[in-house]
Amino acid sequence: MKKQLYYEDIAVGGEIPPLVKKPTTDQLVRWGEVSGDHNPIHFDEDFARSRGLPGVIVQGQLAFSFLSQLLSDWTGEQGVLLKLNCSYKGMNFPGETLTCRGKVIKQYTMADKYYVDCSLWVENPRGEKTLSGTATVALPHREQ
Amino acid sequence: MAEGIAALKDSIGVERAVGVYEIKRAKIESFARAIGDPNPLWQDIAPPSLIPALGFARILPELISLFPTLLHGSTELECHQPVRAGDRIKVSSKLANIRQRAGKDQRPVAFLTIELTYKNQRQELVARCRQVLIAQ
Numbered sequence: 001m002k003k004q005l006y007y008e009d010i011a012v013g014g015e016i017p018p019l020v021k022k023p024t025t026d027q028l029v030r031w032g033e034v035s036g037d038h039n040p041i042h043f044d045e046d047f048a049r050s051r052g053l054p055g056v057i058v059q060g061q062l063a064f065s066f067l068s069q070l071l072s073d074w075t076g077e078q079g080v081l082l083k084l085n086c087s088y089k090g091m092n093f094p095g096e097t098l099t100c101r102g103k104v105i106k107q108y109t110m111a112d113k114y115y116v117d118c119s120l121w122v123e124n125p126r127g128e129k130t131l132s133g134t135a136t137v138a139l140p141h142r143e144q
Numbered sequence: 145m146a147e148g149i150a151a152l153k154d155s156i157g158v159e160r161a162v163g164v165y166e167i168k169r170a171k172i173e174s175f176a177r178a179i180g181d182p183n184p185l186w187q188d189i190a191p192p193s194l195i196p197a198l199g200f201a202r203i204l205p206e207l208i209s210l211f212p213t214l215l216h217g218s219t220e221l222e223c224h225q226p227v228r229a230g231d232r233i234k235v236s237s238k239l240a241n242i243r244q245r246a247g248k249d250q251r252p253v254a255f256l257t258i259e260l261t262y263k264n265q266r267q268e269l270v271a272r273c274r275q276v277l278i279a280q
Binding site: 002021023027030031033034035036037038039051060061062064065066068069072073077080081082083084085086087088133 | 171174175177178179180181183185191192193196197200201202204208213215216217218219220221222223226
């Protein structure tokens, strides 16, 4: 089990421990199978090139799942993801190391519940942000 | 692109059933393996990122056939309760709007906003998702 994060443990500006992912062509195929996304731009090198792409590209929603994992790894079992929004800013390619990062932008309480808003992004090996977004997570409080 | 937009005009605002998805434990586990997330939580509870994957592939082929280029612009997921093993999730979608503007190279670009709703076997709202697709 991941270590539990509590509301008292966070501070605005605090960084989320980065998550490093390296999607492979096999992973693209497997994600295609479980999601039913059979668009050949994710599996077929020649097809992808015929569409003007440099090669097969990582499914946007597979990269979205990396941001979701970044949050669940950080918040632990009792953290509840309420919102996760992201824009796909650039293409990701299999074999490249993707670093998922984030930081706390706001923490607040509402109706006796504890929330944290974060900004999140995925960086490719050239330091470009290929995904960027925001999330809201409900966290437990030690004294409740 | 104008033909693609014309073909979709009548579906703006119309809610359509996409499908009903049985969330078996094996499905959760294979999804978690596929995304490379070994968190032991993902046995009885589905990773939140499984939700936007439900039925998304079923709404794509029609759009791919209408536009020469279709890119994913954004995903906004709002979770109301966790999806658990044993749930049956009913997905419905509607094309909320189409916005057109000139792209960087002056070619027109259309932003298609699709709103999806996910309800469980008790008709409770589980999640909503807004997907923006960029068509040229």
